[in-house]
Amino acid sequence: MTAAGSDDLARVAARLRSEIGDSTGQLRTQLAADMRRLSRSVEKQATETGKRIDATDERLDALVAEHAEFRRQVQRGLRELALRAARIEGECQLLEGLLRRQHGIVPVDLDAVPAAFRSLVADVREAERLRSSLLDDDARAARRRRLELFEDRERELARTRQRALDASRALAAAKPGGWAFHRAAGAYRKARTGLREQEEALVAAQAQRDAAEQELRRDATRQQEFRAHPGATVTDRLAGYVRDRIDTAVAEHELFPAWFTTVLGHRPLPARAAEWREAAIQLVLYRITYEVTDAVVALGPPPESGHRLTRHDAVQAALRRLDAEGT
Secondary structure, rough: OHHHHHHHHHHHHHHHHHHHHHHHHHHHHHHHHHHHEEEEEEHHHHHHHHHHHHHHHHHHHHHHHHHHHHHHHHHHHHHHHHHHHHHHHHHHHHHHHHHHHHHOOOOOOOOOOOOHHHHHHHHHHHHHHHHHHOOHHHHHHHHHHHHHHHHHHHHHHHHHHHHHHHHOOOHHHOOOOOOHHHHHHHHHHHHHHHHHHHHHHHHHHHHHHHHHHHHHHHHHHHHHHHHHHHHHHHHHHHHHHHHHHHHHHOOOOOOOOOHHHHHHHHOOOOOHHHHHHHHHHHHHHHHOOOOOOOOOOOOOOOOOHHHHHHHHHHHHHHHHHHHHOOO
């Protein structure tokens, strides 16, 4: 190849490189511009989408709030309707009772016990009398703790006596006037002082221990008497009689007494008939067992303590649950 041909090739190559560089630069510029446009477009679309999502969330929140408020209003309305229905039902039952009384219809006597069940009721009442004389769990635990405390004091007194004896032996073996003698004398005096104080405390606690033992023995005897008493196992039979009496009164549309209707109404609602009947059985059993005769107050005066108070509270709780379910 001649020198002129080589120069031509060099110029062509240089021109090609320049064109390729120019094309590459243009492509890069165009690509950067396209990327910026695309980025702006994506950012714009993302912003618009975010705004639409936010607007949708706001609308959903508003719908949820409206739904919750509507639900509360419906529930409030249903409760008000239930209360109105209960009041209307109570007024209707009251009117029915007044009309029946005007026509000479006498309320059913749920407190009366037929002759066939009187011995059964007597057994139940006697069993309840025995049960009322029993110590409750807290009282038994308190007396057992008193016995355990006395035993702890006896053991501590025995240890103090042993320390006093050991000190007296050390005192007898030590040389008078020496360091060991003085140390043994101090230990002996300390042990003797503690021994005297503990003996006095033990004598003072002896009466409490004896009283606790006697009460626990009496309680154990009464527990045996209660478990062996026929009245402790015949409550179910009495409850069966009460259940049949209440069922008959409801089925025959008998008039219930005032003390009954003040807490249970004249009739059970169909949806709560079973709960109503069980509460009524507990109430009547309580009145029969404890001979409550109050014509208005269903449970009579509240007892102060004992198993009767436990049963009184249980009946009241059943009545409150029934009333809560009704509202």
